[in-house]
Amino acid sequence: MAITGAWNTEFIEEQYRLWQSDPAKVSRDWQFFFQGFELASARDSEVVLVCDEDQVSRQSRVEGLTHRYRDLGHLLACLDPLAACPTDHPLLNPAAFKLTDDDLEREFYTQLLPDKNLASLREIIAVLRETYCRSVGVEYMHLQDPAERQWLQERMEPSRNRPQLSKDEKTRILQKLYQASLFEQFLHKKYLGQTRFSLEGAEALIPMLDRLLTQVAEQGCQEIILGMAHRGRLNVQVNVLGKSYGEVFCEFESNYDPDTIFGAGDVKYHNGFMADLRTANDREIRVLLLNNPSHLESVNPVVEGFARARQDILAGSNGEKQVLPLLIHGDAAFAGQGVVAETLNMSQLEGYSTGGTVHIVINNQIGYTTLPEDARSTRYSTDMAKMLMVPIFHVHGENPEALIHVTKLACDYRLEFRKDVVIELV
DSSP, X not given: OOOOSOOSHHHHHHHHHHHHHOGGGSOHHHHHHHTTHHHHTSOGGGOOOOXXXXXXXXXXXXXXXXXXXXXXXXXXXXXXXXXXXXXXXXXXXXXXXXXXXXXXXXXXXXXXXXXXXXXXXHHHHHHHHHHHSSSEEEEOTTOOOHHHHHHHHHHHTTTTTOOOOOHHHHHHHHHHHXXXXXXXXXXXXXXXXXXXXXOTTOTTHHHHHHHHHHHHHHTXXXXXXEEEOSTTHHHHXXXXXXXXXXXXXXXXXXXXXXXXXXXXXXXXXXXXXXXXXXXXXXXXXXXXXXXXXXXXXXXXXXXXXXXXXXXXXXXXXXXXXXXXXXXXXXXXXXXXXXXXXXXXXXXXXXXXXXXXXEEEEEOOSSTTTOOGGGTOSSSSTTGGGGGGOOOEEEEOTTOHHHHHHHHHHHHHHHHHHOOOEEEEEO
């Protein structure tokens, strides 16, 4: 705006007085300049602030309830196939935030629903329960990086932690479950009394690993360095890595004496295996299962060291994308063996980092011979991992579709933030 005349206080005040008496007396530029001044010159008594303090207070309490569900919703998650699902918790009850039954029909602002900004409290709670209190329980609010929290929320809340699977994907899940179950049944009947570390109850691990291979192969991974204990080892070798049934049965036959009541020998559960696989999305990937001659988690640092070496050899800084360390644990071993904490503690150190490890904890709730209440002082077998500030997913073991969703999310998180991620299969 071009202003004519001397640029001083007296001149501006004179123009303002003229404008007040008759706006037409000043130039068009000054008319624009003074528009809105009448609002600023209004007396304080004339300014009315419209604010419903009661509604603001209720909105604040709804935000607190939303945060509580994100933080502690896993306490209401239906995770245990052997127990009734929890239906209420005092910390997650609206009454804990002084919200009454009448408030359930009130509308509040929310970002949980992408198609609208207002929703009743009943709708908000329903969305939160669908996301955090069904077959997936998530611990992630201990993460101190708000970007990581936001990243996870944007991928969990719109989908309600439920995958959208095609017919072919569902058929493949069913096929892998059938293979896993039939294999365990055959071993149980054919080699009765033989030492057997069955995967029964956790057969969903097989379609879960199948999906993991497909997912990381899409991300450019070329090798997986796998470490695991005895339980489920033969099933993984046969139905994921492609080891022939004949090789496995021969290992049983060499130790099996049908004339004795009890079989002997578990050396076959120590052996490693290497496989060059073609995934469901027609990509090639190599999986190296390392030897592990005991139940101990001592294989963990071996896997990490092997993976780091392969990363350095293959591509240096880009090797983290091409080589993935994958560890499969037992619930009692993960909670009880100190080498687990030691390995986790080194995961973010520059000299030892492998760009994040995917941990899968098979929780059969018996710890080989011990019940959970006699084996650990923590609520979850995975609580040791919370020291790393990484997400921990607890999943109902009889919901393979939920496991597939969480597996994809875990692999994406590892690629995005280059940190460990933990999945507990209950």
